[in-house]
Structure formats: structure tokens, C-alpha cells
Amino acid sequence: MLNETIKNQLAHRTIREFKAQKIPEEVFAQLMEVARRTATSVGMQACSIIRVVDQELKNQIAGICNQEYVARAPELLIFIVDQYRNSQIAKEKGYQAETAKDMDRFFQSFTDACLMAQNVVNAAESLGLGTVYLGSILNDSEKICELLKLPQLTFPVLGLGIGYPNQNPQLKPRMEMRLRVFENAYATFENYLDEIKTYDEEMRTYYDLRDPGRPMDSFSNQVVARFSQANPRRQEILNIIRKQGFNLNIK
Incomplete structure (x- = not known):
């Protein structure tokens, strides 16, 4: 309920x-x-x-x-x-x-x-x-x-x-929790693209208001796009944390 x-x-x-x-x-x-x-x-x-x-x-x-x-x-x-x-x-x-x-x-x-x-x-x-x-x-x-x-x-x-x-x-689609909730130990899958095939299709029908009139790309393509992007400033975050006085204690 x-x-x-x-x-x-x-x-x-x-x-x-x-x-x-x-x-x-x-x-x-x-x-x-x-x-x-x-x-x-x-x-x-x-x-x-x-x-x-x-x-x-x-x-x-x-x-x-x-x-x-x-x-x-x-x-x-x-x-x-x-x-x-x-x-x-x-x-x-x-x-x-x-x-x-x-x-x-x-x-x-x-x-x-x-x-x-x-x-x-x-x-x-x-x-x-x-x-x-x-x-x-x-x-x-x-x-x-x-x-x-x-x-x-x-x-x-x-x-x-x-x-x-x-x-x-629109309510944004999310992948099934069977891919995100595991019992006792982390579970891996043989082929993740097969596992998220339905989710990929759902994402293709989702419309983000930031880009009206154009559906989103599949989730798997979004993953590749995100990994291919790097913000140089974000790569320096540990240095900024150290500059703010914290001891990273990296060996």
C-alpha cells in the first residue's frame, strides 16, 4: 500500500x-x-x-x-x-x-x-x-x-x-532493479546489452524537455558518450580537496 x-x-x-x-x-x-x-x-x-x-x-x-x-x-x-x-x-x-x-x-x-x-x-x-x-x-x-x-x-x-x-x-525510465540489487554478493551478467535491451528501447522513446521534439538516445549509447567525455577541471578535484586542507594520505 x-x-x-x-x-x-x-x-x-x-x-x-x-x-x-x-x-x-x-x-x-x-x-x-x-x-x-x-x-x-x-x-x-x-x-x-x-x-x-x-x-x-x-x-x-x-x-x-x-x-x-x-x-x-x-x-x-x-x-x-x-x-x-x-x-x-x-x-x-x-x-x-x-x-x-x-x-x-x-x-x-x-x-x-x-x-x-x-x-x-x-x-x-x-x-x-x-x-x-x-x-x-x-x-x-x-x-x-x-x-x-x-x-x-x-x-x-x-x-x-x-x-x-x-x-x-515525462517520468524518466529507469533500468530494472534486478541489475542493481543483489543478495549477499555482487552479481555479474554474461551480456549486459542483452540484459538492458528493453531498457534501451524505453530510453529511445523518452523525451527530455531540454531537447524538445527529439527522443533520447539508448542508455547504452549514453554510457559510451559519457565515458568519452572528460572535464579537465573535474580531474583536478583531489588536488582542490588537498588545497582546502584535507590530507588525502595517498600512498
């Missing part, structure tokens, strides 16, 4: 165009309370949110994302790794927290940020809002750090646009 929460989750679609209508502050406050109550690794709450309200700053972030619609999002949030706050708390207690720089803490914070973003999305969609995840902020993570004045021991994870939907996109 489906409840309203699950119905909303099963109907999730990415919304890239929003009405000019602002989200009421009381609604935004509810979303932030949901963010506050999100599960967090060992209770350290080591992630934070930058709410971008300056239009010029939005424009610059949209340029990094190479997605002009980002600048039109009524609410633009950037979720960040944040070991800075707790390291400062420890410092004020007289303890120099060198472990705040390690990869264990980094990934705890990174996971916290992802969980928080998903929780906010679920809450927003339950209120009739639309959302768009923006992994594209990592097209130039160093510039994002600069624009948002991120101190040492912080790092951008993902962006999130929120607003009242001004489009009604």
Missing part, C-alpha cells in the same frame, strides 16, 4: 524551470528544520549549507554549471563538507584536531551532505515544490570555493535548486 510519501518519491522528476514565485520564508524554514534533523555520522553534524541569494553570484555559479537555468532557481543551495566548524570548537577547547583533515572525516561530511540534500528534496516535493540536483558545481570546484569564500576544511558537494515547477517533464 502506497502512502503519500512513497507516491511523491516514485513520481520524482528533475525540474529545471520554475515559476517566478518565491518560496515563503516559513516554508524555507521548514525545509531547513528537515535538514537540521537529518541523520549525521557519529552526531558531528559536519556539513553545512550555503543559501545563495545574490543574483550575480547565482549567475556566476550558473556559468560554472554551464546551465543557464540555475540562475533562475528561486532557491539555490550549496551543500558543503564542513570540518572547519568542529575543528574550531576543538581548538577553542585547547585541542589541535589534526584528524579533522583526514579522509575519514572528509567522507563522513560528504555523506552527511548527500543525506541532508536528499532529505530536503523529499520534504520539498511533499510540499508541491520541484527540485534539481546540481553536481555540475564541481565543474570548477576551486572557483566555487573562491566564490563562496569557503575556508580550509570545507568543500562543495552538490547544489540544489528549489522552486514551484513551471514544467511537467
Whole structure:
């Protein structure tokens, strides 16, 4: 039996165009309370949110994302790794927290940020809002750090646009979960193209509103296209993480 929460989750679609209508502050406050109550690794709450309200700053972030619609999002949030706050708390207690720089803490914070973003999305969609995840902020993570004045021991994870939907996109097909859920151990298949043949056909009939009137290519062709593309800036992410003060401890 489906409840309203699950119905909303099963109907999730990415919304890239929003009405000019602002989200009421009381609604935004509810979303932030949901963010506050999100599960967090060992209770350290080591992630934070930058709410971008300056239009010029939005424009610059949209340029990094190479997605002009980002600048039109009524609410633009950037979720960040944040070991800075707790390291400062420890410092004020007289303890120099060198472990705040390690990869264990980094990934705890990174996971916290992802969980928080998903929780906010679920809450927003339950209120009739639309959302768009923006992994594209990592097209130039160093510039994002600069624009948002991120101190040492912080790092951008993902962006999130929120607003009242001004489009009604088709529900995007997904592959069967038998190819993604396994019991006890990872399962491999002899011929993946055979396994996803039906899914490939479904994708060919899907219309993405970003390219009206033209169906998508098959999933298998999309995989090849994605692997053939490389963003040089994204290849430097580990260097930027190190520049933000984290110890990668690579041997």
C-alpha cells in the first residue's frame, strides 16, 4: 500500500524551470528544520549549507554549471563538507584536531551532505515544490570555493535548486532493479546489452524537455558518450580537496 510519501518519491522528476514565485520564508524554514534533523555520522553534524541569494553570484555559479537555468532557481543551495566548524570548537577547547583533515572525516561530511540534500528534496516535493540536483558545481570546484569564500576544511558537494515547477517533464525510465540489487554478493551478467535491451528501447522513446521534439538516445549509447567525455577541471578535484586542507594520505 502506497502512502503519500512513497507516491511523491516514485513520481520524482528533475525540474529545471520554475515559476517566478518565491518560496515563503516559513516554508524555507521548514525545509531547513528537515535538514537540521537529518541523520549525521557519529552526531558531528559536519556539513553545512550555503543559501545563495545574490543574483550575480547565482549567475556566476550558473556559468560554472554551464546551465543557464540555475540562475533562475528561486532557491539555490550549496551543500558543503564542513570540518572547519568542529575543528574550531576543538581548538577553542585547547585541542589541535589534526584528524579533522583526514579522509575519514572528509567522507563522513560528504555523506552527511548527500543525506541532508536528499532529505530536503523529499520534504520539498511533499510540499508541491520541484527540485534539481546540481553536481555540475564541481565543474570548477576551486572557483566555487573562491566564490563562496569557503575556508580550509570545507568543500562543495552538490547544489540544489528549489522552486514551484513551471514544467511537467515525462517520468524518466529507469533500468530494472534486478541489475542493481543483489543478495549477499555482487552479481555479474554474461551480456549486459542483452540484459538492458528493453531498457534501451524505453530510453529511445523518452523525451527530455531540454531537447524538445527529439527522443533520447539508448542508455547504452549514453554510457559510451559519457565515458568519452572528460572535464579537465573535474580531474583536478583531489588536488582542490588537498588545497582546502584535507590530507588525502595517498600512498
